[in-house]
Amino acid sequence: MSITVLGVNHRTAPLDVRERFAHTAGEVPQALERVLAAGARGGVLLSTCNRTEFYLAEPDDAVPEAVWALLSERLGAGRSASEYGYVQRDRDAVRHLYRVSAGLDSMILGEPQIQGQVRDAWDVSKPLAGPVLHRLFQSALLVGARVRSETSLATGAASAPSAAVTVAGKIFTQLAGRSALILGAGDIAELAATCLVSEGVRVTLVANRTYERARAIAEELGARALTLDEAWEHFGDCDIVLSSTAAPHAVVTWDRVAAAIGRRGGRPLCILDLAVPRDVEPAVAQLENVFLYDLDDLQAVAAHAAAERRDDIPAAERIVTEEVERFWGWYGGLVVVPVLREFRDRMEAVRAAELERTLRRLPHLSPEDRDQIEYFSQALLNKFLHQPTVALKEAARAGRGYGLLDALKRLFGLERRDGT
């Protein structure tokens, strides 16, 4: 009886390896079925861009090999996935999941997306999870929520795109419904635009040096495409400008945008310059009600938030430890009860058989004497079983019952599997 996690994450495998291990929601059931066929009572597959982890209940000895074989196939070229992987068992596996759910094991400490990814993994794997993992994942989500509400681990922006959202949120009452102009059509611009869109910002215009590329991004975001030269006049009507062109020099200059910004009538304009080298001439920040932030500024916001988050790690770890003990107490009780029941049944059967044999040899006994002997046998059995029963229950409550259970099963030949 055990819980095991096998997997790879951003600490153990580079991005190009992790990309190969990533499973879509549609691939999860098939992968799990294959692993469970090697001998496990339940499984959940958590697959994100930063981790691929199999959580397994009661895996047989052959299961780790099945997991690594499955992942190695994706790696190809005869490479073994196990060299990137890790295995954690029992309490450590539970602690690992709780830390993942709380964002303590994330690349960006405390990032909130992981909570949704854990929930999605559980949802997709539910038919194959089994009762123990069902309970484990439910509790993991609660641990994540508890850490986020009782500590500041998830507060503040810890990456440049989310810092862009934070900064814009300090200028505008609400971001929902604000209009944004995107300059440049690279990956960074697209990523930051996605962050803004997730806050309700409407990307209305996408401008790029080449019109075709602008049109491709604009169609994705439901915006209108422009060339860069057409974009300057729109500095007068949008709320946020997000710039990330590949230009080798500043393209947004005072001369190009001052007139348009002058027509804004005191409305603030937030310019987020994510390009290196910078796209926006620093002099533009001198214009009234223009708030200009470059990548260094946003990274400063993110670093500040990350430092504050780090202060809360001990508090978050304390919550995780507390919850691991709570789960382990429940799990220990779950394991011990059926084994104890079977142990008592087995001892009772022995007692009954021996009593019957003894009474057959003593036919002259009166019914009262027979009752006395039966009472004696039962009392003796109860006395013998009392101390092991109490010790096992206490050990289970403290999370130390598995060694004793194994010993009990071996000593008394209890074949039935526990926990079912």
Place this chain on the structure above:
Amino acid sequence: MVLTSHFVALGLYALTTVLVLAPFAGLRSAPRSLLLGVPIAGMAAHLLGVAQLTPFMGVAPTLSMLALFLALFQVASEAAFRASAVGVFTGPLATGLIGLALLIGLVPDARPVAGRSPWSILHITVSILGLAMLALAFIAAALYLLQFRELKAKRFGQVFRLFPPLERLDQLNHLSLVVGFPTVTLGVLLGFGVRYAGGVSVDAAQVVWGMLMWLVLGWAVGVRVVRHWAGRRAAFASIASFAAVLLVYLALKLTTPGTQRFL
């Protein structure tokens, strides 16, 4: 009872101030329920005390009422605008004003007061409410300028984190002025009514100060509503207006000693 209520209110306002300022000292922010609950409890106690101060003779009851309205606006700002930072100003102000009122002496005047009709009391209440709104506009403007400076200077410290967004502070300033102006206008009209219809004698200083407040607030509203000033320019206008009202009050208070009924 008057003193007990005021001391309870003083304690709760002081506690509110501590709760509001704690995050600026690096401590954990208080839960929103506390940021709302503590000043509301203080206001309840304060209201009991103020109700027994009518007909508001002297400076102390006026200061007490002003403190009550400031506490009310602090709660309203947090509830409607999530602007607990308003408490950075209103908390110490309300605490200080109520403390000053207690120092001056809050025992109700037992002497019969001629002309202190319900209209007169309404005039005083509405005028002080208008003054409190002008103060709130000033506070929102000051917070706006502080946050503006931090955003322009790219400083991402406590002010950046704990102050509300610029636009929300601008809205709070706008709302305070737009609601405050009709309130002060009503207060001035009631004052004229009390003076001419009620036949109550009014110090010239009171008239000057009341009219000045009305004109200044009218100008601040005018530039916002008619000339569409917003942001930093509107914030400076609000601060200038409030400073003018405050300076003229001090000047009148210093140059016309003995006007015991003037505020």
